[in-house]
Amino acid sequence: MNYALLVMGAPYSSQAPHSALRFARTLLAQGHTLESVFFYRDGVHNASSLMTPPQDEANLLELWRSLHQACGVKLDVCIAAALRRGLLDKAEAARHGQSHHNVSPPFELTGLGQLLELQQRCDRVITFAA
């Protein structure tokens, strides 16, 4: 089956990203495909490229990146939710006159319409939220 995940929990303040990552790895091991992880609400914080946890803690940013490397899953981040929380890619930083950006590939800013399209296209959309 073709899956998408909707992640609406922030890293380190909810278990949602951890559960989503475990679910993703398991579904891939069972031969399903994972098209996209869509980050919405506080889940957009998962995309911060400045995430720097202590070395003895799981680095969620690295875990998302390695999931992408393993299966090519798209990491879609809702642009409106991201911008209001201070998560900008290079293009949005330039557009809004900000000197820094903290979202970079494989994470991509995209519209909420992408979530609706995933729901149309994928066999299953599973939510992990807080």
Added chain:
Amino acid sequence: MILHVLNCPPSSGQAAAQALSAMAPGDVLLLIEDGVYAVLDAEWEGHRLGPEKLYALEDDVHARGLMSIANAQKVALVGMETFVALTAQTRQTISWY
């Protein structure tokens, strides 16, 4: 058939009651994350579902030190593999949080 996934305990917030209110007779309920604390409350309405329709994610039960308590309840402990399988078998999955 719908798989309902609950990640908060019955004692906090509205999610647990909402999950039960949305459930039709054929639906199943999986407790994950803090939802597994439901095993502490023997009086919780959800236990009436029984182990055929009430599951708890074993990793989350184990992580919270609830294994012996969960084993005494009418709840089926399942792994992540079963979680994924349930989402594939049921028509729809709804997360309550």
Added chain:
Amino acid sequence: MNNTLLVVIRSAPHQGVRLRESLDALLVAAAFGKPVVPLFMGQGILALLPEQSQGAPGQKATLPIIHMLEMYDVETLYLPIDDAAVRGLDDSQLTGNTKQLDPNEVQALFQGAEHILVF
């Protein structure tokens, strides 16, 4: 109920942007031309109080979004009858074309929807 998207709204106004971001998803879904069914559950019913306004410093009002729904052909706003009763509210105290559902009708709404988003 074929091809409908059930969007469940469970947040009251002014709890951060929870309600706003839930309603944004509802609007985008409706703009897609998909039949969208909104269910205001639990605290979500409080989003329908007609006299609400903007919130403490800088919190935008969400009521205008509720009023916009009709333009997107989202005409009926559903709510569980028990959730309204427990808050002492009836249809006359809520904005929009509300319809109260008994517990069996709530279950049927979930069973019948093709897609469901719970916020």
